Amino acid sequence: xxxxxxxxxxxxxxxxxxxxxxxxxxxxxxxxxxxxxxxxxxxxxxxxxxxxxxxxxxxxxxxxxxxxxxxxxxxxxxxxxxxxxxxxxxxxxxxxxxxxxxxxxxxxxxxxxxxxxxxxxxxxxxxxxxxxxxxxxxxxxxxxxxxxxxxxxxxxxxxxxxxxxxxxxxxxxxxxxxxxxxxxxxxxxxxxxxxxxxxxxxxxxxxxxxxxxxxxxxxxxxxxxxxxxxxxxxxxxxxxxxxxxxxxxxxxxxxxxxxxxxxxxxxxxxxxxxxxxxxxxxxxxxxxxxxxxxxxxxxxxxxxxxxxxxxxxxxxxxxxxxxxxxxxxxxxxxxxxxxxxxxxxxxxxxxxxxxxxxxxxxxxxxxxxxxxxxxxxxxxxxxxxxxxxxxxxxxxxxxxxxxxxxxxxxxxxxxxxxxxxxxxxxxxxxxxxxxxxxxxxxxxxxxxxxxxxxxxxxxxxxxxxxxxxxxxxxxxxxxxxxxxxxxxxxxxxxxxxxxxxxxxxxxxxxxxxxxxxxxxxxxxxxxxxxxxxxxxxxxxxxxxxxxxxxxxxxxxxxxxxxxxxxxxxxxxxxxxxxxxxxxxxxxxxxxxxxx
Numbered sequence: 390x391x392x393x394x395x396x397x398x399x400x401x402x403x404x405x406x407x408x409x410x411x412x413x414x415x416x417x418x419x420x421x422x423x424x425x426x427x428x429x430x431x432x433x434x435x436x437x438x439x440x441x442x443x444x445x446x447x448x449x450x451x452x453x454x455x456x457x458x459x460x461x462x463x464x465x466x467x468x469x470x471x472x473x474x475x476x477x478x479x480x481x482x483x484x485x486x487x488x489x490x491x492x493x494x495x496x497x498x499x500x501x502x503x504x505x506x507x508x509x510x511x512x513x514x515x516x517x518x519x520x521x522x523x524x525x526x527x528x529x530x531x532x533x534x535x536x537x538x539x540x541x542x543x544x545x546x547x548x549x550x551x552x553x554x555x556x557x558x559x560x561x562x563x564x565x566x567x568x569x570x571x572x573x574x575x576x577x578x579x580x581x582x583x584x585x586x587x588x589x590x591x592x593x594x595x596x597x598x599x600x601x602x603x604x605x606x607x608x609x610x611x612x613x614x615x616x617x618x619x620x621x622x623x624x625x626x627x628x629x630x631x632x633x634x635x636x637x638x639x640x641x642x643x644x645x646x647x648x649x650x651x652x653x654x655x656x657x658x659x660x661x662x663x664x665x666x667x668x669x670x671x672x673x674x675x676x677x678x679x680x681x682x683x684x685x686x687x688x689x690x691x692x693x694x695x696x697x698x699x700x701x702x703x704x705x706x707x708x709x710x711x712x713x714x715x716x717x718x719x720x721x722x723x724x725x726x727x728x729x730x731x732x733x734x735x736x737x738x739x740x741x742x743x744x745x746x747x748x749x750x751x752x753x754x755x756x757x758x759x760x761x762x763x764x765x766x767x768x769x770x771x772x773x774x775x776x777x778x779x780x781x782x783x784x785x786x787x788x789x790x791x792x793x794x795x796x797x798x799x800x801x802x803x804x805x806x807x808x809x810x811x812x813x814x815x816x817x818x819x820x821x822x823x824x825x826x827x828x829x830x831x832x833x834x835x836x837x838x839x840x841x842x843x844x845x846x847x848x849x850x851x852x853x854x855x856x857x858x859x860x861x862x863x864x865x866x867x868x869x870x871x872x873x874x875x876x877x878x879x880x881x882x883x884x885x886x887x888x889x890x891x892x893x894x895x896x897x898x899x900x901x902x903x904x905x906x907x908x909x910x911x912x913x914x915x916x917x918x919x920x921x922x923x924x925x926x927x928x929x930x931x932x933x934x935x936x937x938x939x940x941x942x943x944x945x946x947x948x949x950x951x952x953x954x955x956x957x958x959x960x961x962x963x964x965x966x967x968x969x970x971x972x973x974x975x976x977x978x979x980x981x982x983x984x
Contacts, residue, residue, distance in 0.1 A: 390561040391561070391562060391563055391564070392559050392562075393559065393560070393562060394421065394556065394557055394559055395525040395526075395528040395551075395555055395558050395559075395560050396422045396424070396425040396556040396557070397428070398529050398532075398560060398562040399425070399489075399529075399532050399551070399556075400422070400425045400426055400431075400432065401429060401562070401564035401567070402529060402532040402536075402564070402567060403432060403460065403532070404429075404431045404432060405564065405568075405569070406458070406532075407456070407458070408432060408460055408487075409431070409432060409433060410433045410435070410459075410460070411426070411433070412434070412437055412442075412443040412444075412446040412447050412450070412459065412820065413435075413443045413460075413462030413489075414439075414464070415436075415464065416463065416464025416465065416468060417464060417465075417491070417553075418464045418465035418491030418492055418552075419463065419465070419489070419490065419491030419553075420464075421553060421557050422462065422491065422551060423462075435819070435823060436848065436851070436852075437816070437845065438845055438848055439471065439842060439844060439845065440461075440467075440472055441474055441812070441816075442842050442844075442845045443462070443463065443472070444461045444475020444478075444486065444816075445475050445478070445810075445812075445813050445816035445817045445842075446459065446816045446820035446848075447460055447479075447486040448475060448484050448817060449803060449816065449817035449818060449819065450821065450824040451479075451484050451485060451820075451824075452800060452817075452821060453778070453800055453803065453822075453824035454824050454825050455800070456607075458485050458487060458539060458540075459485075459486045459487070459820060459824075460486070460487045460488075461475065462489045462490075463488075463489075465490060465491045465492045465493055465504040465505060465506070465508075466503075466505065466506050467504065469488075469511070469512070469548070469550070470506065470508070472490075472548075473511060473512060473515060474810050475488070475546075476512055476516055477810075478805045478810055479515075480516060480517070480545045481805070482805060482806050482807055483544045483602065484544060484545070484546070485539035485540065485544040485545060485547075486539075486546045487535055487536075487539065487546070487547055487548075488512070488516075488547070488548040488549070489548075489549050489551065490508055490549070491551060491552075491553060492505065492521060492550045492551060492553065492555075493505035493552060493553065494552055494554040495523055495554055496554075498521075507521075508521070508548065508550050509550050515546070516545065516547055517538045517546065518534070518535070518538055519547070519548040519549075520548070520549055520550065521550040522549065522551055522555050523555070524555070525555045525556075525559075526560050528555065529562055529567070532549065533567075533570055535547040536569055537570035537571075537572065537573075541572050541574065542575070543694040544605055575714075577708050577710035577715040577718055579718060579722075581708045582708075582718035582722055584706060585664065585689045585691070585706060585715075586723070588662055588664075588689050588705065588706065589619065590731070590732075590733060592687070592733075593661055593738065594660045594662070594738045595619075595621045595622075595661070595662040595663070595664065595735065596622055596623070596656070596657060596664070597615075597621055597623045597663075597664050597666065598623075598624050598625075598626060598629075598663055598665040598666070598668050599612055599623050599624070599625050599626065599666060599667070599668070600628055600665065600692075601667060601806070602629075602667020603632045603666055603667040603713075603799075604628070604629060604667075604800060605667070605712070606693075606714075606716075607799075608712050609631070609632045609633070609799040611716035611719075611720055612632050612633060612716055613633050614720050615719045615723055617639065618720065618723040618727060618732075619723050619732060619735065620734075620739050621639065621735055621739070622639050622640075622641035622738070622739050622742040623637075623639050623640055623641060624641050624642065624653055624656070625640070625642075625643055626671065626674055627643065627645070627648045627671075627806050628668075628804070628806045629668065630791070630804075631797070631798050631800065631801045631802050634775075634796075634798070635795040635979045636795070636797065636979050636980075638739070638743060639739060639742075640979075641653055641657075641742040641745075641746065642656070643791065644674060645673050645674045645676070645959055646673055646674075646954040646957050646958065647953045647954075648787070648791035648792065649959065651745075651749035651750065651952075651964075651968075652742070652746045652749040654960070655745050655749055656741075656742045656745050657959075658681075658960060659741070660686055661685065661687070662686055662688075663689075664689045665692075665704070666691045666716065667692060667693070668692070669692065669700070670690075670700075670702065671806065672701075673806075674959075675701065675959065676954060676957050677957040677958065678956070678958040678959070678960065678961075679701070679702050681958055681959065681960040682702075682959060688702075688706075689705060689706045690704035690706075691708045691715045692707075692710075693709070744983070747980045747981065747982065748982070748984075750968070750969040750975045750982050751952060751964070751968060751969060752967050752974040753766060753974070753976070755918070756918060756919070757918070757946060758917055758918070759916065759944050759945055759947070760917070760918040760944070760945055760946065761918075761945070762785070762786070762789050762943075762949055762951070763789065763966070764918040764921070765859065765921060765943045766789060766793035767975075767976065768921035769925070770793070770977035771922060772921075772922055772929075773857075773925070775795075775798070776828060776829060777801065777829050777831050778800070778801045778802075778803065778821060778828045778831070779794060779796065779802050779803065779830075779831055780803045780804075780814055780817050780818040781803075781804055781814055781832065781834065782804065782810065782811065782813040782814045782817070782834070783805070783809030783810070783811065783838065783868070784834075784866075784867060785867035785868045785871065785949070786833055786834060786835040786838070787804065787835075788951050788953065790833055792951070793977075795979050801828075803821055805817070811838045811841040813842075814832050814833065814834045814838055814839070814858075815832065815839070815843065815849075815858070816842055816845045818830055818832040818856055819845060819852075822855070822856050823854060831857045831858075831859060832857070833859045833861070834858065834859070834860050834861070835862075835867060836860065836861070836862040836864060836899070836901070837866055837884065839858075839860050839901065840899060843904060843905075843908070846905060846908040846909070846910050846940075849910065849937060849938045850908060850909030850910050850937045850938070851909070853936040853937065854936075854937075854938070855932035855935070855936045855938060855939075856938050856939075857925070857938070857939050857941065858940045859925075860940055862897055862942055862943065862945060863946065863947050863948070864884040864897045865882060865883060865884060865948070866882040867948075867949070869882045870883075871950055871951070874950075875955060884898055885897065885898055886898045888900055890903075901914075901940065902914050902940070902942060905938075905940045909937060910938045910940060911928075911931045911935060911938070911939040911940070912939070912940040913941050914942045915943050916944045918943075921941075921943065924941050925941060928940075928941050950965035952964050952965060952966070969982050971984060972984070
């Protein structure tokens with residue numbers, strides 16, 4: 390039997406589980422593992438500037454391509470606690486990442502040794518499993534189990550904590566005979582699928598709500614096939630955006646209290662049956678007024694996690710199933726029903742959804758200086774085509790992006806939906822670009838998100854990771870300011886100051902162009918909306934030429950209220966800006982405005 394260190398065995402297992410890329414920051418307690426990364430070989434490594442950044446890079450890497458599992462590595466103590474935010478983001482959105490941390494020697498764990506912290510207990514609530522390995526011979530089994538857990542059922546992250554002496558201990562391990570454990574995923578039965586579709590057959594105005602579970606299951610083609618067979622409109626959740634192209638005749642927009650379309654909400658409120666697949670009825674989708682969301686319609690809910698069924702409200706029928714397995718049955722049964730002439734004719738209903746899509750639009754075309762954010766997204770639609778993958782986190786910038794941008798493919802909208810940590814965008818974009826360098830990436834940040842982990846730009850400069858980063862700057866915590874309005878305050882959300890080193894930017898404070906250039910990337914500042922298009926084209930060329938990120942900073946008006954519900958009620962969304970009343974008001978809408 391071959392003998393090797395436990396750390397070497399762990400690296401061998403990573404390779405045999407399909408890992409070819411890791412992100413991390415070395416340190417004393419994890420250096421034996423890094424030695425084996427070097428000696429064993431076969432896994433590329435990107436050195437992050439912050440360990441939290443490494444965890445977000447791993448998540449972006451997972452999200453960009455089906456089958457990927459991102460790996461992040463850090464030393465003992467604060468490295469692990471820094472990655473807790475990344476683990477939370479991953480588990481909240483059902484994203485598998487593996488976090489590997491170093492640890493003090495086993496004999497010192499109870500002695501308050503330097504940087505010795507019980508990271509397994511800390512990480513437990515935000516992982517599928519967190520383990521401190523106390524016996525070197527258990528390392529292969531713990532890593533094998535980790536990949537089994539990450540892939541089985543509802544996907545999610547795992548943390549493995551390796552004391553330094555465990556890493557260094559030699560064990561018997563034969564990598565040539567290693568095999569991954571079988572993956573478990575619940576599957577709908579034929580009877581369950583037939584009962585679900587019986588609700589559809591009884592309805593007059595059905596909708597499909599397509600969630601991120603369809604993306605995770607790599608089942609978007611099946612979703613589109615099922616929608617086309619039945620002629621049922623599709624509402625995407627924020628995590629499911631891209632499951633059906635925005636310009637498809639059955640795409641009915643998004644629903645919710647923030648990241649929603651006027652036409653999406655109106656179509657939903659007119660429906661009488663909803664088939665939710667791979668979604669979790671998140672509160673930004675349903676709102677807190679569940680009566681408004683549920684009254685007058687029946688629900689079937691399909692989700693891979695049994696405990697999700699009934700968690701927010703009780704569906705009329707629930708199925709615990711992987712989205713792909715369920716959709717395969719739905720397609721099979723729909724074909725049989727169509728052949729037998731038993732599918733209802735939903736064409737008038739589907740046409741009404743498209744009529745709303747053509748008439749209920751928000752205005753994007755404004756010539757104001759400082760510019761309105763809506764115009765930025767209009768120009769982004771012009772500059773970045775259907776192959777673009779967008780990466781963003783939270784804030785008014787993200788909410789407006791979901792209202793105005795267009796997504797045409799799965800995994801082309803990468804957004805941390807539930808956790809929403811500021812600073813996520815830059816490292817996630819780096820991870821996504823590393824996973825799929827052929828797909829053009831456009832990251833989007835407000836000024837505060839951009840500043841949270843701005844140091845990770847140097848990682849992209851060092852490792853030659855090009856992408857375009859659109860930075861909308863209003864020197865405000867815009868979403869928090871808008872939320873505070875309901876409390877009649879405007880407190881501690883203003884970022885404005887006069888920068889003594891860059892007086893020409895007025896009260897916009899941080900000179901993002903200088904900072905970005907100091908970190909080794911290119912940057913362009915734009916103050917006139919009519920110059921945005923040229924700036925985006927220049928950014929694309931600079932990214933290709935220099936192989937680094939290119940930041941395009943758009944200087945916005947200080948205060949803009951983006952459409953959302955003041956009462957967290959999807960039936961009561963406030964429109965703060967002028968609506969589109971003529972085609973020139975929304976020239977890049979996915980469907981030409983009908984007046």
